[in-house]
Amino acid sequence: MELVVFEKQNAAILKIVGDVDLYSSPQVRKKILALMKKKTENLLVDLDGVSYMDSSGVATLVEALQLMKKRRGKLKLFNLRPAIRDVFELSRLDKVFDICEDENQAMAAISEG
Amino acid sequence: MSNVEQLRQKINDLTSLIDVTSIITSTLDLDELMSLVMEKAQEVMHAEASSIMLLNEDTGLLECEIALGKVQDKVKNKIQLKIGQGIAGWVAQTGEAIIVPDVSSDSRFFSDIDQNTGFQTRSILAAPLKVKDKVIGVAEVINRLDAHPFTKENLEIFETFCRQVALAIENARMHHYMLEQQRLRQQLESAHRIQQSFMPQSFPDSAQERFLIYGKNIPATAVGGDLFDFVKLDENRLAIVLGDVSGKGIPAALFMARLISDFRYYCNRAESPADLMEFLNQALLQRSQQGMFVSLVSMLLDMKTGKLIISNAGHLPPLWWRETDNRIERVENEAGIPLGILEDVDFDNQIVNLQPGDTILLYTDGVIESHNEKNQMYTLDRLVQEIRPPVPEPHDFIEQLINELKRFQGAVNQHDDITLLALRWR
Known part of the structure; x- marks a missing residue:
């Protein structure tokens, strides 16, 4: 698994490359908690490199969402492959997360409110 | 040494090796096993003291597990060496056995331990404990009682001892691991029944x-x-x-x-x-x-x-x-x-x-x-x-x-x- 973070304006973009499952999601969680410590205002998660995500992976993103909400920041997911989109839609999590097409749309969604 | 003496020595060495083998097969208690073997090693090499240091995989340090001799309480479970530090550290690093006839003229010797314990190390025979070419620890016998230096023959028999000990340690660890696995499996089986x-x-x-x-x-x-x-x-x-x-x-x-x-x-x-x-x-x-x-x-x-x-x-x-x-x-x-x-x-x-x-x-x-x-x-x-x-x-x-x-x-x-x-x- 590869995790890359870069800052853009008032957001941190976390790019995840690899499967996000029971074994790898603790790594993602650690990275997200580190970003929370750094007082990241908004978090964008790029899922282009993710072809498989199980419910442990989704739980990690749920925790990120809950933490961002507490600090009134925003969490956006973008670049979801069809299989990942299915994971979210099947469990109605597409109603929970803000899912954007791409980075531009996600950045715009942050400033829109 | 005359031929007869050499043969007698060989017989003694082989007898001690048989003794070590029987010690090793007699117990799965690792501490007891290592102590018994080192006692035997000390006796065969006519040495004053001995020790076994094992490599802690988590810290990367050599830790003294067994120490025999008059300052054993000051050494056992108290001394730690980095890889490369002291004679034992050198053996762990290189994987080679060594005779150090006079530590005072060997720059690798780490004198702090003697200073802390009051023991005076003069000569050392040290060999690695290896499992499948991987060093898991180092064994040492220290100071020959008859003031002679340790010999090449001592080193050979000591290395053979060490191979046996390393295998025994590995077996004991494996046994411990399997018991632990079995215990976990039993717990999970109970957990399964409880959850159902x-x-x-x-x-x-x-x-x-x-x-x-x-x-x-x-x-x-x-x-x-x-x-x-x-x-x-x-x-x-x-x-x-x-x-x-x-x-x-x-x-x-x-x-x-x-x-x-x-x-x-x-x-x-x-x-x-x-x-x-x-x-x-x-x-x-x-x-x-x-x-x-x-x-x-x-x-x-x-x-x-x-x-x-x-x-x-x-x-x-x-x-x-x-x-x-x-x-x-x-x-x-x-x-x-x-x-x-x-x-x-x-x-x-x-x-x-x-x-x-x-x-x-x-x-x-x-x-x-x-x-x-x-x-x-x-x-x-x-x-x-x-x-x-x-x-x-x-x-x-x-x-x-x-x-x-x-x-x-x-x-x-x-x-x-x-x-x-x-x-x-x-």
Whole structure:
């Protein structure tokens, strides 16, 4: 698994490359908690490199969402492959997360409110 | 040394080696074993003291496990060396045995230990403890009592001792590891039985009842995060749930156990399945852990009329076999997301009026996402195709679906928890 973070304006973009499952999601969680410590205002998660995500992976993103909400920041997911989109839609999590097409749309969604 | 003396020495060495072998096979207590062997080594080499340092894999340091001689209490479990530090550190680094006839003229010697203990090291014989070319520790005998230097013959026999000791240490560790694994396995087996006991073990089958119900849970590992349960609230109403906690294994199992107790507590207070979802959502949010959530179907059956109220919190849609129409319907709720994620979520109630012969099937994603040897997924469509008239009564229906699923999986390991529940109106 590869995790890359870069800052853009008032957001941190976390790019995840690899499967996000029971074994790898603790790594993602650690990275997200580190970003929370750094007082990241908004978090964008790029899922282009993710072809498989199980419910442990989704739980990690749920925790990120809950933490961002507490600090009134925003969490956006973008670049979801069809299989990942299915994971979210099947469990109605597409109603929970803000899912954007791409980075531009996600950045715009942050400033829109 | 004359030939006769050499032969006598060889015989002594071989005898001591046999002694070491018998020590090694006599005990699995590692400390006792190492002490006995080093006593023997000291005796054979005519040495004043000896020690075994083992490599701690976590810290990368050599730690003194066994020390024999007059300052043993100051050394055992107290001395640590880095790899490369001192004679022992050098042996660990290079993997080579060494004779140091006079430590005072050897720059590798680490004199701090003598300064702290008051012991005076003069000469050292040191050899690595190796398992499959990997150094796991270092053994040393120190100061020959007869003031002669340690000999090449001493070194050879000591290296042989060390090979035996290294193997014995490895065996003892393996034995310890296997005992630990066995203990864990036994605990998980108990945990499995305990978890299964949280879910219904018997199913009402009285001729007076107008319904039949049966469910089965097969966790992927000993314990899992799927659940199902049902409770008769009074003579008219039966509350039923089936769900899937995020994640797997022990965390999911603990979460599931608490959720079943929450269900049993709130099902009497809630006015409808949607109302129950709100109670459960609040309860889960109050003790939210690492984003864990659960998708759940909650149903309330009127046992007199067959009216079934269904609420769905982000779970897969229940399948409704309609006997009179000979078809299957997916029961879709408008609202509802998994529980434990957000506050103020709306849940709705869907009403299904069951007719005689109708069956409702609930299932978790472990069923439809099962894979076979060709890496194909079972899918919801295939599950739907499996439901054909005559649809058997719940027990046979569920067992038949599970058998079919097992046939599909073939030799592929089950990678997610599987739970199925069927409710039939008659």
